[in-house]
Amino acid sequence: MRPVRVQQKNFGRSPAIIVSCGQYNSTILTATGQVWMAGFFDINDHRNHQDHPLEYEFKHVPFGAAYIVLIACGHSHTMAKDTEGVFLSWGYNNNNQLGYIQNANAILHT
Secondary structure (H helix, E strand, O other): OOOOOOOOOOOOOOOEEEEEEOOOEEEEEEOOOOEEEEEOOOOOOOOOOOOOOOEEEEEEEOOOOOOEEEEEEOOOEEEEEEOOOOEEEEEOOOOOOOOOOOOOOEOOOO
């Protein structure tokens, strides 16, 4: 298998400092605290391809005023930490891996 070059020209004019990949998405964190994702990430059920299209290009994920300093992707969920120490999570939550008791998926709206 040969690596393929990511076709993204820039990520908000900021260098990527962290890359994390799950089974269904890839996430990049930039030096300015911006998060960029490709694949399935704005969904509540990654298996329903008709209702939730696959993103082929990296898309900026806004977090309002939060400045993200850490990201990590799991099998089909993602977590981020901001400068205030607040953890944000989204994706599939079949085993409560998002950090809250309700066994419900969390949709990330972009």
